[in-house]
Amino acid sequence: MRYQNETFSNISIxxxxxxxxxxxxxxxxxxxxxMQNQMTNSNDRLIFSENYIYHNDNKIFQNKL
Structure with missing residues (x-):
């Protein structure tokens, strides 16, 4: 029984x-x-959400975890 608890604990960690x-x-x-935005002072908007990255309202990347 002790081994199962340790395994569960390791998985949780x-x-x-x-x-x-x-x-x-x-x-x-x-x-x-x-930092990039401050250096370039451009009007481009890059938005990071939990699942996607948007560039000027265009979805350009999907995070796959």
Whole structure:
């Protein structure tokens, strides 16, 4: 019984780690975009949502996790 609990615990920790890593990447995407936007001062809009990235309202990328 103890082995099953440890296995479940390890799987849970791995899932939490993956979720946290995805959130960190998501935040980094925003930071990089903001830096690029400040440097170029362009009117292009790049929008990151949980599932898609939009460029000037055109869907250009779908995240597949």
């Amino acid at each position: 791995q899932n939490l780690t993956i979720i946290l890593f995805n959130k960190v990447i998501f935040i980094l995407q925003h930071l990089v975009y903001n």
